[in-house]
Amino acid sequence: MAELAHLPRISRTAPSRARRAPPHQRYMAFLSYSHDDEKEAAWLHESLEEFRVPKRLVGQLTDTGPVPKRLSPIFRDRHELAAAADLGEEIEEAMAASRFLIVLCSPTASQSHWINEEIKCFKRLHREDRVLAVILDGEPCASDIRGREHEECFPPALRFHCDRKGRLTTQRAEPLAADLRDSGDGRHMGLLKTAAGLLGVGLDDLAQREAHRRQRRMTIITAASVAGMLFTSGLAYTAIQARDEARDQRREADGLIGFMLGDLRTRLEPVGRLDVLDAVGAKALAYYENQNKSDLSDDALAQRSKALTLMGEIAASRGDLDGALRRYREALAGTAEALRRFPDDPQKMFDHAQSVYWVGSIAMAKGATDEAGVRFREYRRLAQRMVAADPNNPKWQLELVYASSNLGIVEQEQRRYREAAETFQASVAATERLVAREPANMEYHKLLSEALAYLSDAQGSAGQLLPAIAQRQRQLQHLAPYLAREHSDADLRQKAMIANMALSRLLFERGETKQSLTMAAAATDLGRELVALDPNNADWMGRTANTEVNRATLLLRAGHTAEGAASIARGCGLADRLVARNPDMASWRSTASQCLALRAELAAANSDGEQARALARQQFGSLGGVGTTAKDPFELALAHKLLGDIAWRTGDRAGAIADWKASLAAWPAKVPETPRLMAQRAEMLRGTGAREEARKITSKLESLGYRRSISNVAKI
Template sequence: MREVALVSPRSVAGTSRRERPSVTPRYWAFLSYSHKDSETADWLHGALEKFAVPRSLVGNDSPHGPIPARFSPIFRDRQELAAASDLGHTIREALAASRCLIVLCSPDAARSRWTNEEIIAFKKAHPSGCVLAAIVDGEPFASELPGHEGEECFPPALRQKFDSRGRPTGKRAEPIAADLRPTGDGRQLGLLKIIAGMLGVGLDDLVQREQQRRHKRLTTIAAASLTGMVLTSGLAVFAFEKRDEARDQRREAEGLVGFMLGDLRQKLEPIGRLDALDAVGSRALAYFAKQDKSELSDAALAQRSKALTMMGEIAQTRGDLEGARARYAEAMSGTAEMVRRSPDDPERLFEHAQNVFWIGEIARERGQLDQAEAAAREYKNLSYRMTSIDPASVRYRMETQYSDAELGIVYLAKRRFPEASRQFKAAVATIERVAAAEPNNREYQLNFSKSLAWLADAQWSEGKLDEAIAQREREVDLLTRLSKRGRDVEYLEQMIIAHQALGRLFASRGESKEALEHLNAAVSVAENLIPSEPDNMRWVEYAASSKLALANTLLAYGSKEEAGVQARAGCDMVSRLLARSTQVTYWQEVNRDCLAVRAELALAANATDEAASLAGQLLRSTQAVGKGPSLDDRYKLAAAQRLVGDVADRQGDRARALQAWQAGLATLPKNVTERPRELGERVELLKRVGRNAEARAIEARLAAMGFRRSI
């Protein structure tokens, strides 16, 4: 959790009286912000000036003078400066006469010339002054990540150190800010962090004093209520009735959440009934929405966060990634508050880690891999904190296994294949022992299956085809045994993925019988799942990708008619997915698979005009993502350009075909470790432009690995 810190080289506590500005301070703070963040500025300005400093602190000395009862006045520039050429005398005078500078940080603020100028002017007037940052939107130092520059929230002057004379040094500053967003500290805790920085006191000390003041206020209210009850018995009866009503509502809501997260979830999840869970969860959250989060008991706060997390999982299953992210972020705000209250409670760390994990998963599904890696590392840190507090807990040790696997998944997405394999091998070794010790533990058995799957994918990416096939066969055998215990949709979901992956692996090895057997099995399992809950978009996604993989393999082996049947069915399912959302990265990828196989089928039928239209759609769709830094996307773009060239060649336009193939080769990255399938794409393009010697050399490498086809 972030702590408020100063941007300047010295901390507030270390500022001596000699270093205070010579101008007599008239303002407790200068509020600097982009006028697009006016709503937050309105709230913060009012909250600071209304805040009553705890009596025990009033009059004490601080780095900025005697502590007042109220922070008033706070200077806030309410005028637009767009037409001005300079900050102006009034602003500079106010900056010089302010004890602290508070900067509302957002992408708009980072781009604002005047916000940056105000920071510079304050630092020149107060070289060791109190500069406090408060994040409203965006991400700190995003400007250092290619492709994320627009998300930067810190203005340039906030990101570098200034010397004792108020001159920029060019050295990187690392300000730690209060995070006012619901996914960070939230407004209430963020406000306290800012105030703690202004007072020069520790956050915990200020929070404790706030709690003491709240308790005194409640005691006073209680005393007044007792007096009133003595004077008016009717009011007492009314108060008791209301108290009992509120207590009954709280018990009902907490009981619903407990039932939902316990018995009901265990009964409904295996049969895939999300609608019932959704209805119960909505009812419970309707109660919690009326409550002040800061006033909730520890138990109620935990229940609320658990309910939000589960509702996020339901939304994610239905393809509503934005709704899922919002639920997880709200849940994470609650679990962060729980950790703040008891930082050494491993169970609270556990609950918070679940939301951190899901936020990272959403980022990974959207292709935001840097954010996904950051979340995976935070999740891993939380898991190791749990085990350091309670090393005897198998449950917490499992969290370390999950976090290691999650980091491996991100490494795989970022093409760091050897690192991913090492992570997954360690994960498999751990979970295999645990699963063997507890064969009836459903969660452990599923995790064992998924760990085998990820290890197989990493080994396939390294070119270790036989090892990858062996791991996938182990997975299928495990899932087959588990499925015999009774219908469980998660076993079946994993079975679809495992069969599809095995089919692709056998196809790569040129073994058509085994390839088609597993791909047909994947389609069969998916088709049997969908009727039980047609609204489950995850099952539709699995069925669509399985059918398209089967169609592609059938076409490669010459079964054009059957390939067409599977392709049409798969593309119809893709249309259903995109009707639900166009924001899911993987659904867009499956749609491109649909366009590719349809174009190949049209080309095989010599319908060149249709093939050209479909190949053009594929190229445009792929170009939309292929211009980014993702190497995966560049290979997909090269494949689309190859297909465009193939169609042009069939139409007799050799010049245009060569142009497309050369463009495909130019798209391929250089000096990178390539997956076998990517090497196969390079071979196909080299052959088409007549560079046969280079193509044969790569084919020899693939043959040595056991690859016979580039499917």
């Protein structure tokens, strides 16, 4: 099959370029396409060269230079090439003279050797971000899916980065493509996306131009209709045309919102740019706020709910739980109405399930576990209905995995540890099946990492120390290839931070102190990187604070007082700032309370008994004292224990025994204990003289593999 792009002797052109001055960039773009796609290439070529750039944009400075008046000329290889003696040299010179490369992507194009060579050549001559993909047919990256390789529409040089010599590397590229298919952007929106890429402006800038153009046209039509109102037939025709214009305008605006909440969000989330996402969500909501909600179509209602959910996620990430809940509930009302209209539509079930989950997530963050359980059970019912409606849809199966994991978290919070471990084991197995089906799906890999983390936590709480260690080690091995990339996903770095810290604590209890402290240091390093990346991300700050505080605990227990003090200062400084921002966040309050205990212990280690006792009493008082109703049933008993530990360290033996007895009296008798709680109770029993009872607990812990305790008293 004859191809339109021929580079038979690219290597010969290098010496000739060295003898000549580089050509002036006289082309806006070089259009690369397969012979089978010539009809679409001709349409796109003509449409781009006739495209009118809005006057208000002309001359504005962008990353690609000043915005030009026109997008012409576009170099179309077969159309423009003369009968040159060296065809490859002429193509390369045309590329050097072009600001952008536009690749028309289809299964035929993906198999074209010459199109692939053109992409590599252009990347060698210019920046990779000057390559624009336009999808005509097929599926991007289908070659990664077993059995669908024939649908691939991206040539290899588009799917992978190239080095400076134009050679393909193994590093994956993720080109942002315009999609001319009816199932994608459609011809018109695809043309706008391509033009926006060439001009270096936002898609909404061009969409606004289209909206203004149509508005002017409608004004003219309306005026003509009034002037010719005697011509009834003409008036009716104009009204129909105006209706169609309005419908087209809404469709295009909805397409813009879909792009903002879809492709653009996918690009911005991994780098943690909450400020940009906030602006995206605000613009989306502003569009819908200017319209009558009762007039919104079903699709528009769904888009509005997505915009509200995005704004809720951003608010939650910044610690504004009430603001997040307000938006989530408004989205919930919209998705509930959509499901009422179409009760058997799995997509409407899916949309409503997302709203249900987010409302439940806020309840979980505020410590309202029972309310979260109600929401998550509703979420699972919706997921089960989706799977029943279409059992072969992997998206619905994924939702069922999410729902099961959420219920496992509730079981963990309710101290039903063995049940939680079984639930998470099932989630791991289900997620492994999804990964095996689509090994290139990054979302599945992230989900598997989370499932392994949850399983490890549940096993650790249930006393299964070695399996818990094995799951965390497996999680870190799973994350390692992705973290090794030059620009790794920030979300994966957060998961690695948590995994390193959790494994550090497990290894410490196993008695492997040196390796434990090494893992803890790696965890806090990742946390500091995340906070530096986006200082406004309260979620990252909270998790980093907790990581620093946990590392400080291990350092103090291991006798590294100076390092522990530095880690306390960093972690507790972050925790104090977060609690001041929003005291309703249960996890932040817990970290701040832990900080008081650590500061008391640090003061005792530095022989400042008075300060240690004052901090311990402050920590006890923060819980409300005797008779308080705490979320954690062990919270008050552990506060009593802290007072006793400080008394022991400062030489007050009688006071220590009294406080420990008070702690044992307040110890919940029928609430399941984790091994860490068992170890702390054993210490107090030994300290108050009940050594035989303490020995039984210690023997049980040793049989489970526990060698030491993470507690406030090293030895009594």
